[in-house]
Structure formats: structure tokens, C-alpha cells
Amino acid sequence: MRFSLSKASRLLAVLTLTVDLSAHADTREVLLVIRDHVFVPGEVKVPAGEKIRLVVDNQDNTAEEFESHELNREKVIGPKSKASIFIGPLKPGRYPFFGEFHEKTARGAIVAE
């Protein structure tokens, strides 16, 4: 039962998001790119009830602060650098985040389901 459920959710994950399972088999990785002060993708679907490593790749020449009140996270990401942020296990729902240093354009959300 547990196996089939996780298999189904994994299949769904592969179809709908950018997932990188190569580094840590135990923790799912989700990649988020910052380019021109915009998060790509703007909305990321993740499975609920699972811990996730969010890898934020800041490709801009300026620093950004990843911040989310709903996820209760904040981390400064230097120019041209990557940072890991662990989130979850989340209850199903929508968790908006933003780049504090460019709040107008840098907006996105994690959708746990």
C-alpha cells in the first residue's frame, strides 16, 4: 500500500516538476532558479508529508534573500551562487515565498499535495 502510493506520487512528481534525486536518495531535491530577479519555475509542486531540499540557484549578479512566512524560512543567497534550504514535511496547501531584495518581481509558491 505504502509502496504503491509513493510510486504514484513519484511518477506524478517526475511528470510535473524539476526533481533531482541524484545527490541524496533519501531527501528529494527541488531546483529553483533566480534569473533577472524572477523565480523559475514560479510555482513548484511537491509531495506533502515529505522533507524536501530546496536548492536555490541565484544566477543574478546581485544577492537575494529567499523568504517565506508560510514556510518560515529565510536565507541570503549571494550573487552567482547556490543555497540549500530544507522545508517540510508539509501539510497539503500553498506556501508563497518571495525574494526580499526584489519583492516586486521575485515571487513564487510551493504547492504541497
Next chain:
Amino acid sequence: MFAAALIVLRETLEAALLIGIVAAATRALPGRTRWLAAGLLAGLAGSIAVAAGAERVSTWFDGAGQEIFNAAVLGVAIAMLGWHVIWMRVHARELAGQARSLAAAVGEGQRELSALALVVALTVLREGSETVLFLYSSATAGDWFGIASGGAIGLAGGVLIGVGLYAGLLRIPLRWFFTATNALVLLLAAGMASQMARFLVQADLLPSLATPLWNTSNWLAMDSLPGRVLQVIAGYDANPSGMQVVFYTSTLVILLGAMAHARTSPTTAPASHP
């Protein structure tokens, strides 16, 4: 310019409120202004140093450097605030009866002040380094005049709120004054412990236990000014993880226990000279 003002205000607020509370809590100690100013200046210098080294710090501990650095800085600040509330408990009577107090307090009061100056420096450093990074990266993107003037407005706003809190606290009658400031410092320490837990969970060094344990963002949002003020003063969090609540309550319980055990010094005893 408006965005810059808002961000700088948000980052300045924590340090400004903390300094307001610490300045009030140490009002009876001679040399207070000098110590706190030294803490503030050291914190500002540290902000620039930390901002300059931020990228290197981030790569430490397999990418968890920023979280571990913040958690360590908070840990030291919590220890110093904890020492303060216990020290105040022991010396409260002397300080409230000001005539007798000063001579006895001078020697030990200096050590006490140096601990609080360190708390001020660490808090300014933590929030200040983020502000420096923001201002620097915005200024390099152009419009440095707008950024600078916005930053100045935000800074002034933060200072104004800190001064307001200080002035408000001074209106508390002396009878209750140190009980009130001690309670505030206790809550500050517990709130810092909650933040410390948040960083350790974010770096996956501790389990979250529950994310979130509750959600009160509809009632009082974290991005509102009252939410932010309450976050700094009492450790309010709209979406705390279970681990944050464990850290918050343990800090309160441990410090209240230590305060209960710390005996108040007898007023008749002569001042000790080491």
C-alpha cells in the same frame, strides 16, 4: 526608494527594539551609554565584515554555514541575556533602592554591561549584515541615491520605534520597573531560542517535529508591523515548527527556574571586594 525604506526598517527594527529594552533595563547602571554605544559600533563594523564574508560563510559546513553562524550568534546572545535576568534577580533590590545601589553595583555592573553590549553588537551584526548586503547589491544595480535615501528613512523609522519603546518603558513606576524589563529580556531570550531552532531545522540539523505546529497568520501576519514587533519582543511566530516551540518553552522554563533559585542578595551585607 520606498521598497528600500521598508526593507531597512524591517531589518533595523529588531536591533532597535532590543537596544530600547536593554537601555531601559540598565538605566541604573553607571557607564551604560558608553557600553551600549560601543556595542552598537562594534555591531555596525561587524555587519560590514560579515556581509563581505557572507559568501564564504555560506559554503562552510556543506552549505549550512549561514544557518550555523546565525544559530551560534543567537546562542551567545541568549546566554548573555540569561545571565542578565539572573543577575538582575540577585541585585534587583539594590537597584530599586537607588541610593544604596550605585556603589555596590559599579564593579559587577561593568561586567554585566559588557555582556549586554555584546548582545547589542551581535544583534546589530546579524540584522545589519543583511541590510548591508541588500544596500550593496541594490546600489550596484543603479539608483544609489534612491537606495541611500530610502535606507536612511528606514533606519530613522527603526530608531524612532526603538526610542519610543525606551521612552514608554521609562514611564513604568520604579516599583515594577525591573520586574517589567526582566520579563521583557526573558521573552527576548526565548524568542531568540525559537529563531535559533528555526535556523537549525532549516539546515536539517534538527527535525522540525511539526511544520507548522499552528498557523495564526490570518489573525496576526508576520509581514505586518505589529506581527514583526511582537516577533522581536516576544518571539511571536505565525507558523512555528514544533522544535521552535520546544526551544522557546525550554528557555523560559530553564531561566525562570534559575531565577527562582538565584537568591536575592541581602541588603545588609557589605559589598564584596574580590
